Amino acid sequence: MTELTKRKRSAERTRAQILDAAVDHFAEAGLDGARVDAIAAASGSNKRMIYAHFGSKEGLYDAALRSVIEAALDAMRATAHPDLPPEERTRRLVRGYMHFLAEHPRFVRFLAWQGLANTQDTSVATADLVGAGLDRLVQLAERGVADGVFQPVGDLRHLVVAVNGMCLGFFHRRAQLEALWGVDLSDPATIDALADVVERLVLGGLRAAPVTAASHRDASEPTR
Amino acid sequence: MTELTKRKRSAERTRAQILDAAVDHFAEAGLDGARVDAIAAASGSNKRMIYAHFGSKEGLYDAALRSVIEAALDAMRATAHPDLPPEERTRRLVRGYMHFLAEHPRFVRFLAWQGLANTQDTSVATADLVGAGLDRLVQLAERGVADGVFQPVGDLRHLVVAVNGMCLGFFHRRAQLEALWGVDLSDPATIDALADVVERLVLGGLRAAPVTAASHRDASEPTR
Amino acid sequence: MTELTKRKRSAERTRAQILDAAVDHFAEAGLDGARVDAIAAASGSNKRMIYAHFGSKEGLYDAALRSVIEAALDAMRATAHPDLPPEERTRRLVRGYMHFLAEHPRFVRFLAWQGLANTQDTSVATADLVGAGLDRLVQLAERGVADGVFQPVGDLRHLVVAVNGMCLGFFHRRAQLEALWGVDLSDPATIDALADVVERLVLGGLRAAPVTAASHRDASEPTR
Amino acid sequence: MTELTKRKRSAERTRAQILDAAVDHFAEAGLDGARVDAIAAASGSNKRMIYAHFGSKEGLYDAALRSVIEAALDAMRATAHPDLPPEERTRRLVRGYMHFLAEHPRFVRFLAWQGLANTQDTSVATADLVGAGLDRLVQLAERGVADGVFQPVGDLRHLVVAVNGMCLGFFHRRAQLEALWGVDLSDPATIDALADVVERLVLGGLRAAPVTAASHRDASEPTR
DNA sequence: GATGAATGAGTATTCATTCAT
DNA sequence: TATGAATGAATACTCATTCAT
Numbered sequence: 054m055t056e057l058t059k060r061k062r063s064a065e066r067t068r069a070q071i072l073d074a075a076v077d078h079f080a081e082a083g084l085d086g087a088r089v090d091a092i093a094a095a096s097g098s099n100k101r102m103i104y105a106h107f108g109s110k111e112g113l114y115d116a117a118l119r120s121v122i123e124a125a126l127d128a129m130r131a132t133a134h135p136d137l138p139p140e141e142r143t144r145r146l147v148r149g150y151m152h153f154l155a156e157h158p159r160f161v162r163f164l165a166w167q168g169l170a171n172t173q174d175t176s177v178a179t180a181d182l183v184g185a186g187l188d189r190l191v192q193l194a195e196r197g198v199a200d201g202v203f204q205p206v207g208d209l210r211h212l213v214v215a216v217n218g219m220c221l222g223f224f225h226r227r228a229q230l231e232a233l234w235g236v237d238l239s240d241p242a243t244i245d246a247l248a249d250v251v252e253r254l255v256l257g258g259l260r261a262a263p264v265t266a267a268s269h270r271d272a273s274e275p276t277r
Numbered sequence: 278m279t280e281l282t283k284r285k286r287s288a289e290r291t292r293a294q295i296l297d298a299a300v301d302h303f304a305e306a307g308l309d310g311a312r313v314d315a316i317a318a319a320s321g322s323n324k325r326m327i328y329a330h331f332g333s334k335e336g337l338y339d340a341a342l343r344s345v346i347e348a349a350l351d352a353m354r355a356t357a358h359p360d361l362p363p364e365e366r367t368r369r370l371v372r373g374y375m376h377f378l379a380e381h382p383r384f385v386r387f388l389a390w391q392g393l394a395n396t397q398d399t400s401v402a403t404a405d406l407v408g409a410g411l412d413r414l415v416q417l418a419e420r421g422v423a424d425g426v427f428q429p430v431g432d433l434r435h436l437v438v439a440v441n442g443m444c445l446g447f448f449h450r451r452a453q454l455e456a457l458w459g460v461d462l463s464d465p466a467t468i469d470a471l472a473d474v475v476e477r478l479v480l481g482g483l484r485a486a487p488v489t490a491a492s493h494r495d496a497s498e499p500t501r
Numbered sequence: 502m503t504e505l506t507k508r509k510r511s512a513e514r515t516r517a518q519i520l521d522a523a524v525d526h527f528a529e530a531g532l533d534g535a536r537v538d539a540i541a542a543a544s545g546s547n548k549r550m551i552y553a554h555f556g557s558k559e560g561l562y563d564a565a566l567r568s569v570i571e572a573a574l575d576a577m578r579a580t581a582h583p584d585l586p587p588e589e590r591t592r593r594l595v596r597g598y599m600h601f602l603a604e605h606p607r608f609v610r611f612l613a614w615q616g617l618a619n620t621q622d623t624s625v626a627t628a629d630l631v632g633a634g635l636d637r638l639v640q641l642a643e644r645g646v647a648d649g650v651f652q653p654v655g656d657l658r659h660l661v662v663a664v665n666g667m668c669l670g671f672f673h674r675r676a677q678l679e680a681l682w683g684v685d686l687s688d689p690a691t692i693d694a695l696a697d698v699v700e701r702l703v704l705g706g707l708r709a710a711p712v713t714a715a716s717h718r719d720a721s722e723p724t725r
Numbered sequence: 726m727t728e729l730t731k732r733k734r735s736a737e738r739t740r741a742q743i744l745d746a747a748v749d750h751f752a753e754a755g756l757d758g759a760r761v762d763a764i765a766a767a768s769g770s771n772k773r774m775i776y777a778h779f780g781s782k783e784g785l786y787d788a789a790l791r792s793v794i795e796a797a798l799d800a801m802r803a804t805a806h807p808d809l810p811p812e813e814r815t816r817r818l819v820r821g822y823m824h825f826l827a828e829h830p831r832f833v834r835f836l837a838w839q840g841l842a843n844t845q846d847t848s849v850a851t852a853d854l855v856g857a858g859l860d861r862l863v864q865l866a867e868r869g870v871a872d873g874v875f876q877p878v879g880d881l882r883h884l885v886v887a888v889n890g891m892c893l894g895f896f897h898r899r900a901q902l903e904a905l906w907g908v909d910l911s912d913p914a915t916i917d918a919l920a921d922v923v924e925r926l927v928l929g930g931l932r933a934a935p936v937t938a939a940s941h942r943d944a945s946e947p948t949r
Numbered sequence: 950g951a952t953g954a955a956t957g958a959g960t961a962t963t964c965a966t967t968c969a970t
Numbered sequence: 971t972a973t974g975a976a977t978g979a980a981t982a983c984t985c986a987t988t989c990a991t
């Protein structure tokens with residue numbers, strides 16, 4: 054191994070350490086709340102290296118965001134898609150996603166921070182909604198409709214966002230729910246119980262006939 | 278009106294102006310991102326008054342949070358609850374909530390900021406989950422089960438959080454969805470389209486039999 | 502009593518209350534450390550009145566200083582000067598001064614604050630050194646010399662300052678000495694013990710022959 | 726010299742410059758009166774470094790206080806203690822201390838600020854009373870008593886504080902005395918004149934028999 | 950490439966003082 | 971005269987970023 058290679062490797066290692074610390078800190082405190090000093094200290098490296106590698110606090114944040122999303126997509130892609138009937142696969146997809154979210158709190162928090170950011174970066178939106186595994190739901194639903202087990206769905210993108218929001222919602226309010234319910238959202242058994250509810254809504258909704266346009270037109274106003 | 282009352286009224290007006298500006302700024306940027314200077318300037322008052330009335334930036338944030346939540350609860354309480362069959366009332370409740378969220382983006386953003394905060398302030402969680410109108414869903418579901426139109430639900434709290442998350446999710450990712458879909462989430466027609474999906478999942482889920490424990494026990498692992 | 506008189510009297514009362522609070526606060530914290538807000542609150546009046554009566558924080562400080570000094574001088578003047586032999590009167594003067602200082606901590610503190618101020622206000626200096634009762638020491642010493650019980654003193658002003666410093670020193674470092682010695686400098690018995698030492702030095706010094714100029718000329722250098 | 730050493734040295738130099746400016750400013754204006762901005766400007770460094778090195782204004786004050794006291798103790802320890810008879814050594818000790826105080830006005834002012842602080846930091850009290858060279862007075866007095874040239878002294882700590890207060894008193898009221906007397910307390914000749922008085926009191930007092938308990942018991946009350 | 954020191958612009962907070970009633 | 975509200979200029983402190991070695 055040449056001198057140059059060694060140095061390069063060391064540089065990569067430094068970069069990776071910084072990124073790791075950055076992911077932790079930004080997930081925890083957000084772009085504004087995180088401190089470059091704290092990240093430098095936690096990384097075992099120093100502030101100057103952060104600027105050498107990432108240019109600015111924003112640059113580091115972007116890299117951290119990208120890193121978390123890529124790791125999440127990788128993890129998603131690694132899951133098996135057994136060839137089962139649409140209903141069963143839908144069930145597994147939802148349940149798998151719930152466990153995934155429970156195990157990747159930093160991904161969840163980054164999505165939340167991005168939701169609050171005023172960015173219109175659609176790559177993040179894609180990761181959030183589609184890339185994060187639920188895009189398969191679209192295919193599944195189409196397949197289910199074709200098979201006759203699901204009723205037609207108007208706009209499948211809406212369905213995905215709805216299911217995604219339902220799942221993310223539990224983890225987005227994680228601290229508060231844990232305090233309110235006295236449970237531990239790291240516990241797989243707890244996640245299973247929540248996934249039951251999600252499954253029921255998703256499968257029930259897909260099986261059901263869509264709400265007619267007529268019914269909601271009359272209904273929308275009187276309640277407000 | 279006595280002089281004391283006049284002065285008092287002026288003080289309250291100042292307080293209200295500050296609070297108003299604070300709600301805007303904190304909703305936009307969060308606790309860390311907001312600037313006391315900016316709030317003071319926008320309030321038409323001055324920094325000193327912020328500290329006279331609210332003690333600190335945190336104190337002002339808390340007051341703003343409280344103010345937004347109270348306004349939301351008031352708006353919620355003001356909605357009618359006509360005596361209709363459970364299904365129809367559920368539909369209206371969900372639809373009404375969706376429109377409410379569309380019209381109260383600051384409320385939505387405050388809930389998101391709180392979700393990211395490491396506080397375990399359950400009063401906010403309560404406001405979020407239950408107080409924000411969906412507690413009626415619990416009663417409705419119970420009533421529907423009694424009437425035989427809904428199937429029994431295991432833990433109703435889970436259901437409420439799931440539905441709440443589904444609704445909030447659209448607005449939490451508002452900017453990204455608007456960019457991704459090229460739609461305007463301020464448009465009632467767009468909201469109605471989304472509400473259709475939510476309704477379908479909620480009503481479908483309530484009508485459906487719960488997922489059996491047996492089915493998900495086998496299913497949970499193979500997908501990951 | 503006319504309306505005008507009543508108002509005047511009320512104004513005087515307000516002024517006195519403010520001054521009282523100011524003396525407390527300035528004695529405690531000094532000019533820089535004291536807070537106009539705190540004084541206003543403690544006075545039972547309000548800030549605006551402070552400015553109406555005293556013009557500025559400095560103005561109030563000056564008035565407080567003056568008030569404390571005058572009160573001290575009044576108390577001093579009220580002490581009896583029995584016609585006793587010089588030695589006995591000196592002893593009583595010193596002892597009386599020590600007790601006076603123990604009972605007037607605010608006076609002591611104001612003198613200390615003034616010592617640190619860069620003012621050259623000789624009226625305060627006079628109060629400090631001469632007015633505060635020890636000027637009688639000059640007469641006593643002269644009388645004692647005339648009577649032959651005291652040896653001549655070079656510059657009596659120096660003597661007064663020396664004795665004054667010795668007495669004030671205990672109370673100037675009051676908090677520290679109390680902590681260090683574990684005693685209470687409010688206790689008359691403790692003061693008496695300290696006064697014994699002062700008396701011994703003063704009477705011993707007045708009885709003794711002055712140090713010769715020759716002796717200290719040689720002595721001054723080698724020790725440094 | 727390694728690079729680390731160089732950098733370290735530079736950091737220490739910055740620290741020393743800040744401390745130097747801080748000693749000046751705090752001696753002059755006290756903790757409340759001094760301005761961090763002014764100290765930063767005077768130090769040739771900047772505000773940020775003050776906080777990097779000392780954490781807070783209070784931290785800097787403490788460091789400045791400590792620095793002044795240590796410098797004083799060092800200077801004290803550096804003085805010679807020739808083996809002379811107790812009387813002569815006492816004389817030199819007192820005179821040396823007076824000249825020291827004249828030459829170290831910042832030390833004198835810091836002691837005064839500490840006297841006014843409501844701290845019970847006995848380390849400062851110790852430095853003030855004992856460490857500042859006068860502890861030798863205790864040994865001298867004991868030796869003198871043993872030799873029969875001094876009369877027994879009740880509590881030697883009281884004596885030391887009395888003498889210390891007497892010496893400090895001149896410099897504590899420096900500005901006022903200079904204005905009142907039209908003299909310059911930087912002038913060694915002036916100091917010598919004052920030291921004559923102190924010497925006379927100290928030596929006279931040590932030679933004299935202590936005041937009897939009987940005499941002051943009657944005497945204490947009538948004078949007040 | 951790596952590191953500790955340095956910095957200027959900014960950020961929350963405080964204070965003496967004045968205004969309006 | 972009396973009072974609570976209001977204000978602008980400071981004031982202590984922080985932060986992202988850059989420099990020197």
